[in-house]
Amino acid sequence: MTDTLTRRRSTEEIARSRPAWQRRLTSDRAARLTFYVVAFLFWIALAGLFERIPGPPSVVDSLVEEFRRGEVFGNFADTFYRFGIGVALSVGVGILVGVVIGLSPMARAFLESPVLVGLSIPAIMWAFLTVMWFGFGHTSPIVTTFLTAVPFVILNVAQGVQGVSRDLRDMSSSYGVPLGRRVRELVLPAVAGYVVAGLRFAVIMGWNGVLLAEWFGGSGGAGYRARFWYDANQFAGFAAWVVLFVGVIIILDQLLLERLSRRMFRWRDATH
Amino acid sequence: MAVLTVNDLCKTFGAGTARSNRVLDHISFDVRGQTFVSVVGPSGCGKSTLLNIISGVETHTSGDVSVTSDEGRPARLGYVFQDPRLLPWRTVRKNMLYVQDKDDDQARRRVSTYLDMVGLGQHGDFFPGQLSGGMQQRVGIARAFAVEPDLLIMDEPFSHLDAITARGLRAQLQDIWAQSRKTVVFVTHDVVEAVELSDRIIVLQPGGRIFEDIPIDLPRPRRQSDPAVATLQAEVLARLEKMKAITPQAATAV
Ligand SMILES: Nc1ncnc2c1ncn2[C@@H]1O[C@H](COP(=O)(O)OP(=O)(O)OP(=O)(O)O)[C@@H](O)[C@H]1O
Ligand SMILES: [Mg+2]
Numbered sequence: 001m002t003d004t005l006t007r008r009r010s011t012e013e014i015a016r017s018r019p020a021w022q023r024r025l026t027s028d029r030a031a032r033l034t035f036y037v038v039a040f041l042f043w044i045a046l047a048g049l050f051e052r053i054p055g056p057p058s059v060v061d062s063l064v065e066e067f068r069r070g071e072v073f074g075n076f077a078d079t080f081y082r083f084g085i086g087v088a089l090s091v092g093v094g095i096l097v098g099v100v101i102g103l104s105p106m107a108r109a110f111l112e113s114p115v116l117v118g119l120s121i122p123a124i125m126w127a128f129l130t131v132m133w134f135g136f137g138h139t140s141p142i143v144t145t146f147l148t149a150v151p152f153v154i155l156n157v158a159q160g161v162q163g164v165s166r167d168l169r170d171m172s173s174s175y176g177v178p179l180g181r182r183v184r185e186l187v188l189p190a191v192a193g194y195v196v197a198g199l200r201f202a203v204i205m206g207w208n209g210v211l212l213a214e215w216f217g218g219s220g221g222a223g224y225r226a227r228f229w230y231d232a233n234q235f236a237g238f239a240a241w242v243v244l245f246v247g248v249i250i251i252l253d254q255l256l257l258e259r260l261s262r263r264m265f266r267w268r269d270a271t272h
Numbered sequence: 273m274a275v276l277t278v279n280d281l282c283k284t285f286g287a288g289t290a291r292s293n294r295v296l297d298h299i300s301f302d303v304r305g306q307t308f309v310s311v312v313g314p315s316g317c318g319k320s321t322l323l324n325i326i327s328g329v330e331t332h333t334s335g336d337v338s339v340t341s342d343e344g345r346p347a348r349l350g351y352v353f354q355d356p357r358l359l360p361w362r363t364v365r366k367n368m369l370y371v372q373d374k375d376d377d378q379a380r381r382r383v384s385t386y387l388d389m390v391g392l393g394q395h396g397d398f399f400p401g402q403l404s405g406g407m408q409q410r411v412g413i414a415r416a417f418a419v420e421p422d423l424l425i426m427d428e429p430f431s432h433l434d435a436i437t438a439r440g441l442r443a444q445l446q447d448i449w450a451q452s453r454k455t456v457v458f459v460t461h462d463v464v465e466a467v468e469l470s471d472r473i474i475v476l477q478p479g480g481r482i483f484e485d486i487p488i489d490l491p492r493p494r495r496q497s498d499p500a501v502a503t504l505q506a507e508v509l510a511r512l513e514k515m516k517a518i519t520p521q522a523a524t525a526v
Contacts, residue, residue, distance in 0.1 A: 171357040174327035174349060175371035175419065185370055189361040268361075268401075 054236040062229075062240040071225055072244070079222040082138055083210040086145025090202050093146075094153025095195060099187060101154065102161020111154075118151035123205065127212040141213035141221065148209030152201035160194030161187055196261045203252055211245065273342065275423050275455040276303040276326065281335035283321055283480070295321050296480035299335070303423075305342075308449060308456045310466035312512075313476030313483075319459040320354075322476075323425050326457065327351050341422040348373075350416030350454075352426040356408035358400040358415075365396035368415045379418075386414040389448050406437040413441070417448060424454045428461070439496075442468065446493055463512060467505045468494050475515065483515050 009017075024030060040056070047055030054062075066072050100107045101115075126147045130140035164187055172182050188195070214223025222241060229237030283296040295318040303309050311319050324330035325337055327349055339347040358367045365383055372379040387393050390410040392403075400408050409429060416424055430438040442465060449456065449469075460466050466473050470488050477483040486508060494501050 167353070167355070167357050168359065170324075170329045171351065171353065172371075174324075174329050174351040176346075176349070177371055181370070185362065185366075186359060189359070192361075 052235065054239050058236040059239045059243060062234070062236040063243065066225075066237070066240060075220060075222045075225045076244075076248075078138075078220045079141075079210055079214065082141040082214075082221065083145055083206055086142045086210060087149060087202050087206045089142075089146045090149035090153055090206060091199055094150050094198055094202065095157050095188075097150075098154045098157025098198070099161055099183060099191075101158040102164075102191075103183075103187070108158070115151050115154050118147065119155065121147075123148040123209040123212050126209060127216050130213060131217050136217050136219040138219075140217050140219075141210045141223075144209040144213035145206040146209075149202040149206040152205055153198035156194045156198035156201065157191055160191030164190045192264045193261075196257065196264065199260070200253065200257055203257070204249065207245070207249055207252075273305055273340070274302040275305045275340060275347075276457065277336065277338050277340075278302070278322075278326075279336040281322075281325070281337060282333045283318070283325060283330075284333045287333055294480065296325075296332075299480065299482055301474060301482065301485065303455060303457060305455050306453045307471045308458065308469055310458045310460060310470040310473045311476060312460055312463055312466050312473055314478055315461065317476045317478050318480040319461075319476060320427055321480075323351075323427050323457065323459055326423075326425060339423050347422040348419055350419050350421035350424040352412050352416045352424070352429045354428045354431060356400065356405075356412040358408060358411060360400050363397050363399055364392065364403070364411050367400070367411065368418055371415060371419055373419075382418045382420065383414075386418040386448075387411075389417070389451075390414045390444060406433050406441070409433060410441065410444075413445065413448075417452060417454065421454060424456045426456065426458045428459055430465070431460070431462075445469065450492060463508050464505050467501060467508055468496070473508065475512065477515055477519050479519070483519075484511060486511070 044055060047053045097111065101111050102108075123144065126144040127140070130143045130147075134140040134143065168186055168190075169182075172186055177186075210221070211223035211226070214221035215227045218224060222244065226238055226241035226245075229235075229241065279300050281296055281299040282294070285291075285293045285295060299322070311322065313319055321330060325332045326339065339349065341347040358364075359370065362370065364387070368383040368387070369375050369379060372383070384393070384396070387396055390413055392407060392410055392414065395403065395407065400411070403411070409432070413426075413429065416426070430441055433441065446469060458466070458469060463473075467488055467490075473486045473488060474482060475484040475486065488504065490498075490500055490504065496502075
């Protein structure tokens with residue numbers, strides 16, 4: 001008898017050994033779909049058990065009503081305007097400050113504590129503070145979004161910059177490559193993964209921030225509208241807005257960030 | 273005129289601490305323009321440290337190091353490392369432009385010229401990960417030549433390659449050098465390689481002193497098969513053996 005210790009299977013053989021239905025059932029897409037189905041069933045069960053949890057039909061009714069009243073697009077337009085500015089600012093400032101902290105030990109010593117302080121202050125505090133400072137209007141949600149998101153971007157980018165290959169940094173300095181080019185061609189591409197991670201944090205934390213600021217700011221927007229239903233004790237209306245918030249985040253994350261990171265890492269795919 | 277002047281150079285890592293380690297000990301030498309100088313010596317004798325000090329990547333403890341250019345501008349350096357050290361996210365051509373003073377037509381022309389010279393004229397738009405190790409190392413060599421350096425330093429550029437690839441690249445380096453006549457400081461622990469390439473060999477001993485400074489007066493191009501080359505290689509090897517006998521640390525190091 002001969003023992004084959006390990007036999008490697010070819011991709012063709014693996015494909016042949018599993019029928020198509022099995023492959024489809026174990027695909028990433030099937031797993032994602034399964035989650036949504038399970039979550040939906042769970043919701044129906046909870047709504048059946050507890051009276052204060054609105055079930056899917058009443059939430060869908062409220063959603064349709066909100067669309068019909070024309071509340072959805074106007075409020076979301078306000079929210080996106082604030083969110084967009086806040087996130088763009090936090091990403092721009094976050095990358096800049098993150099790179100500076102990563103490159104200069106002095107900047108690090110100076111800025112490390114304020115970043116930690118920023119990380120530890122929850123979005124709801126910023127929402128209160130900015131409403132006190134700036135009153136009602138666009139400013140307080142924009143500033144809340146910015147302040148909530150920016151420490152996460154800074155932290156991620158700074159971490160990435162510190163990990164940039166020592167060998168490549170030495171190479172650059174032995175050739176006397178100017179700082180600006182070094183940042184553009186060496187540091188930023190090297191930290192691209194961290195920038196995407198930072199951006200992801202910015203989107204999610206910023207979304208939190210903008211909704212909270214609108215909730216307390218009383219100046220329109222999706223967060224404000226959710227509060228309106230909450231105050232009116234209409235849980236179905238409130239839940240309808242929660243569904244919208246969740247949907248927006250999923251779409252932003254999957255569509256935008258996925259595509260962006262695929263573009264940024266094209267060089268990596270080219271080498272496989 | 274001397275392009276590189278090293279005068280009474282000392283380097284101590286961790287000076288003033290318990291782990292203080294003197295790596296270079298009162299080193300002095302000059303390298304004249306258009307000469308090819310090799311630095312050989314056992315592992316750990318401070319060869320890479322010397323190059324890093326010359327290139328400004330590492331600071332020295334005392335003494336003087338200066339590189340001069342004859343055109344009244346700051347001297348330009350080319351550095352070929354033991355490994356290719358290319359930006360993985362930039363194409364070969366962009367990698368070479370990265371270290372150029374300016375990204376202008378002249379720079380692009382130089383990049384193309386030297387890519388052709390190392391036989392990679394067709395690979396300018398490849399990413400480093402799409403090339404073999406030997407091809408990447410050739411890009412590193414072309415990159416260094418393409419900055420038209422006043423001083424070109426090379427740290428065991430062939431030591432990570434297989435013998436056949438290394439031999440091909442050595443021949444190529446000789447050709448390119450014959451055409452461009454750059455001033456080169458070349459580190460290796462391969463005496464055979466040093467004799468084949470150099471006008472002069474500086475032998476470092478453990479503890480970082482210069483043991484010997486041997487002129488190599490052979491006509492170029494030199495080929496392995498030439499008996500004069502083989503004779504001199506044997507002679508230099510014999511002198512290194514003598515050094516090992518005198519400095520006991522070296523016996524274990526090579
Ligand atoms: N950054 C550092 N900190 C402390 N000691 C160092 C550092 N770099 C090198 N050394 C020490 O300096 C000595 C010389 O190292 P170096 O790399 O210059 O040797 P080398 O001659 O290039 O050896 P090899 O032929 O193996 O490359 C070694 O003993 C090493 O431990
Ligand atoms: Mg070395």
